[in-house]
Amino acid sequence: MQEDFTYVVLADDDEDDRLFFVEAFDELKIQTKVDVYKDGLELMDALNHPDAVLPNILFLDLNMPKKSGIECLIEIKSNKKFKDIAIAIYSTSASEEDIEDTFVQGANIYIKKPSDFNDLKKILSDVVTINWQYHTNALDKDNFLLRL
Template identity: 55%
Template sequence: MNKNAMHIVLADDDEDDRLLFQEAIEETKVKLHLSLFHDGQQLMDYLLQGPSVLPQLIFLDLNMPIKNGMQCLKEIRSTAHLKHLCVAIYSTSSSDHDIEETFINGANIYINKPNSFSKLRDAIKKVLQMNWQYHTSSLNKDNFLLRI
């Protein structure tokens, strides 16, 4: 893995969504390494086995089999060497309950899966270009939900 490249992780059980995400992220032209996982358990096994380089950003779908995104988020936030990781919830759900619960449990941003490829690419680009140090220090509900 290139040490200068940003390490991004996506956990999403929908294969089409993973492929679209991968294509969109490639179009951003940002130098990065993308790791893909098809469920929350696979993601947590990877994170807990202690990869040599932890990801700078995790895109996490909420509705996954075996271990869902909310369970992963809670586990990440309660694990000492993972709790600093930036977590972007990436979900089709636009329910106020889901948004509120992920905010309370420490997600850094909530992104509704866009309904077009260009909006997806723009959303990913915006998230990758965020100043996460600033964003996480001034986190509030107004900047939590990413609207594209």
């Protein structure tokens, strides 16, 4: 893994959201490599592959067929191999239960999918440039949900 770019992975079953995600990074012109998977199962298979390159940041949609985002989160957090991956929850809903559950399971940040493309670009740019070391140490329920 090279250090001069950030490796970003998204697991989302929604084709449009995957499109916005990739287009946003294209326009951001940050040194990133973006991979997308269309469900949780596909994601976990890729991560568990022996030759897999692990992402720096993993964006997880919660509501996915076959394997949901929360199941992926639990699996990843229970495996020491993945301890360095920062996990951003990337969901349409911002319900209290979802936020509470993912926080308890050890996600690093919770992003509510914005409804404006420019907002999306700003959020992704912010998330990629976060100093995760610092953010994780100071993490609490109030700054867990990313607000613009």
